[in-house]
Amino acid sequence: MAKQIDVENLNVYYGDFLAVQDASVNIAPLTVTAFIGPSGCGKSTFLRTLNRMHEVIPGGRVTGKVLLDGEDLYGSDVDPVNVRRTVGMVFQKANPFPTMSIYDNVIAGYKIAGTRKSKNDFDDIVERSLRGANLWEEVKQRLNRPGAGLSGGQQQRLCIARAIAVEPQVLLMDEPCSALDPISTLAIEDLIAELKASYTIVIVTHNMQQAARVSDRTAFFNLAGVGQPGRLVEYDETSKIFSNPSQKATEDYISGRFG
Amino acid sequence: MTSLAAGSRPTRTQPSELVGARLPRWAPVAAAVAGVVLALALKAVLGWTGWLTAFFSAALLFVVVLTGWSFRVEGRRRAKDRLASTLIYSSFVAALVPLVLILGYIVVKGLPAFNADFFTHSMNGVGSRAGGGLYAAFIGTLEQVAIAAIIALPIGLFTAIYLVEYGKGGFARAVTFFVDVMTGVPSIVAGLFVYTFLLLGTGLRPFGAAGSIALAILMLPVVVRSSEEMLKLVPRELRDASYALGVPKWRTIVKVVLPTALSGLITSALLAIARVAGETAPLILLVGYAAKINNNPFHGDQATLPMFVWDQLGKRTGNASDFGEARAWGAALTLVLLVLLLNVGARLLARLARPKTR
Secondary structure: OOOOEEEEEEEEEEOOEEEEEEEEEEEOOOOEEEEEOOOOOOHHHHHHHOOOOHHHOOOEEEEEEEEEOOEEOOOOOOOHHHHHHHEEEEOOOOOOOOOOEHHHHHOHHHHOOOOOOOHHHHHHHHHHHHHHOOOHHHHHHHOOOEHHHOOHHHHHHHHHHHHHHOOOOEEEEEOOOOOOOHHHHHHHHHHHHHHOOOOEEEEEOOOHHHHHHHOOEEEEEEEOOOOOOEEEEEEEEHHHHHHOOOOHHHHHHHOOOOO | OOOOOOOOOOOOOOOOOOOOOOOOOOHHHHHHHHHHHHHHHHHHHHOOOOOHHHHHHHHHHHHHHHHHHHHHHOOHHHHHHHHHHHHHHHHHHHHHHHHHHHHHHHHHHHHHHOOHHHHHOOOOOOOOOOOOOOHHHHHHHHHHHHHHHHHHHHHHHHHHHHHHHHOOOHHHHHHHHHHHHHHOOOHHHHHHHHHHHHHHHHOOOOOHHHHHHHHHHHHHHHHHHHHHHHHHOOOHHHHHHHHHOOOOHHHHHHHHHHHHHHHHHHHHHHHHHHHHHOOOHHHHHHOOOOOOOOOOOOOOOOOOHHHHHHHHOOOOOOOOOHHHHHHHHHHHHHHHHHHHHHHHHHHHHHHHHOOOOO
8 A cells, every 4th residue: 555654854864964855745645745945955865854865865864754654764763674665666767677588577576675476476467567557569579678778768667667676665767767758758647647556656856847847746955055955945835836836946946947 | 971961061261270290100110210329320420339228229219209299290399298108108018028028938948848858857856967857846736726715715805805894994994004014015925924824833844735824924914805805895885785784794794795796706816826836946845855756745844836946956956957947937837827827817807707798
């Protein structure tokens, strides 16, 4: 079942540097939430705290709470590996494993982690995940070819298939379309609309039309200035953010009068 | 030739500013000839004896003539370009000449010694007469280098994994520092170290594996350094992708990082082996030399290819002979071929292990 995320007073650090200050958001299950804001405002950093990927970076740490259906992800006995199995992630740059075929890339979450399943189960997972990522028809004839041989848009959908193959409850997407052409972008946006039926989705995007098209709620992050931490400026229904934002900074940003 | 829709080209009435004056294509050749002629003239006028001065004068004059000519005709920028290109090409040739001379000389001197007996017989009872071969030395080198690789490759690879994936802070910096220091340790010092602790310390007689330990010490920094570079080349995105799938770190290293870097790791391993295959100094102390075949690297003196060369030239016994010298060159050629084979093997294996995109 898709889960609810509640972030309470989260501060995100790189070493001593405070990257995001005092952010709180509540994300309902089976919704799409978009994070928008200028480069360097901490929206990707904030996203990575939602599945404990932030601490992979040396010096990365947080204070505050991230609750997944009420359970604190940063609790002392929580295993980050289990968190990441529950909260999947798709990255800005498509990153299929270069040593693996398309088939193996999809089940990489099981194969690398050492989970054994029968060939039939794996076949089912591969077909279901690739169908889920709208890639099945394009690659079903060449599942044993290297994943790195696909086009950029196909690689990104392969990465989405890989992420949903392990059946997470939340899917985080960090600018998944920023390197893609408009047609591939449309394919992924359609996909997000379909995935919403099964997953709670959080997407970081620089493309405001995209945020307006795909998301139910939008969070706007901004920097007070150079060297200042990023802050969550406004978080509301997408329609309200784009038509009648309550903050001046939000209005300036979405209307292009920023800075 | 395909031609697009015909548009009339503008006829040029005055020289374009896009075209600059160029020297003719034969200019470098002409400059070289001029340099040689001038140098010969200087040699005659100034009465130089020998050819070395004339040779270097010719080279210098060639550079001066070509650069000066280019400066007059083509201008400052192109003259600088000519000067830099000439220096780069001559450095390349200067680096290549000794290499080609050495290889050519070894092939010419070593090839006559090659025959079936040479590779299947030892020097037992042959002395300074004809016949005999490097079988014993070949076995010794193979065994000792293999044992050295078995010791050094895992330690080196694990150290590299530690430095890239886990190491941060003072300890990792210290490891890196000592690895760098080890790179500069002279091979005889490594030999002396093992000699003191293993042979003097226990009263053992020299044996093959003692040499392997010294070779392993020499291999280790090479393996660590090159493996580290290969592991660093694995993009962070791949590690992130694996972590984000809920894969523990150690499985990410085993299943994602190492396979992705495999091609480079194989290359670095084989190059490190090739690096020590011809090592001599520590073997003098630790392995000694035996004319007869000794297949056991853990007991008794063993022959090795570098020591074989040394022995056959008469440097060990004081008995030099023409047959011995021919065998020494044959062994030198064998050693070069062995290293060449390792290098070629490294490239082939690396190509096979490289991630494919089709």
